[in-house]
Amino acid sequence: MEQSKEIEPVAQQGVISKLKNMNIQLLVMAAAIIFIMLFFSIMTEWSYLTPRNISNLFRQTAITGILAIGMVFVIISGEIDLSVGSMMGLLGGAAAIMDVWLGLPLPLTIVLTLVAGFLLGAWNGWWVSYRKVPSFIVTLAGMLAFRGILIGITDGTTVAPTSDAMSLIGQSYLPNMFSLLAGIGCLVLYFAWQKKRDVTRDKYQLPTAGNQALLLKNSAIGIAVLAFIWVLNSYRGVPTPVLLLTVFLIAGTIIASKTRFGRRIYAIGGNIDAARLSGIDVEKTKMSVYAMNGFLVAVAALILSSRLGAGSPSAGNIAELDAIAACVIGGTSMAGGVGTVIGAVVGAFIMASLDNGMSMMDVPTFWQYIVKGSILLLAVWMDSATKQRR
Structure with a gap:
């Protein structure tokens, strides 16, 4: 009897330790998705779960998800990028101009847009890495400058309609x-x-x-x-955008967990001084992260312009909020060093689900902004509280 009494607490401790080791963040996200699906399904008389709307939902997720994949690496490295929305609008507008006004072949338009995104990202990274300007200031300046350039090159007008070939990227x-x-x-x-x-x-x-x-x-x-x-x-x-999101999700996961480059990003975000002392080229790595982020922003820009069938001066407005919120909801720490690509994509799905559901319910735009801002604040607060408990 005494032996059995001693064994029971040990067994209970084993169960408790297993429960503590479970990914609480994943369970919270799964519960949030279930709640969102049920709530909007009931409020829309189950039209929220029709195959047509689910297809639209995943197409919406593709753009935010691709932005979040790039953003998660930036945040893990201990930095931030507030310019992704304006950069996406600029690159999408440039792609529309090349397609509509200049009549360039689609492959050339794609290549030029991707190269431009890579260079704009590297430009941000150069200022952050080698000029030591805080990333908040660099990307805030980029947010304003990129939006101004977009309005300038489009003369404040919508560039439309894009060609049938261009529409294949986001509508096929x-x-x-x-x-x-x-x-x-x-x-x-x-x-x-x-x-x-x-x-x-x-x-x-x-x-x-x-x-x-x-x-x-x-x-x-x-x-x-x-x-x-x-x-x-x-x-x-x-949808083709969902295929692209899946490809970049797999590639991003491999980079984060199976490559030296990914391990260096986590090391820099976790302890930049220790990373530098261990021989990691911090400046080069951070610049590479921003360049990769710019490339993914260009991909999202092509999808957005193709889906809209136009390049708009307002395209990508506050998209950086959705990307950052997706990362934080997915378990990425704003302090750096912690986060996963798949978590960021799941967070993007949650943000897209909210957008889609509130649009179907005809919720006023100002309430949509309030809800998304509140969710971002709550997610950051939960991250800070979890870090303090640790």
């Missing part, structure tokens, strides 16, 4: 069979990589997940991916 859909086969292929590759990883861990006697837990996890992932493709295919297919 993948064939149903292609989407299904691509989804199955990605799942097969993921499961094969996971099996290879477990074999390697067993070889070096490292802990691995149990067979039952692994089976449940893989089954849940497989069902979720196939259900996602089935829902989108039941409307018109997987």
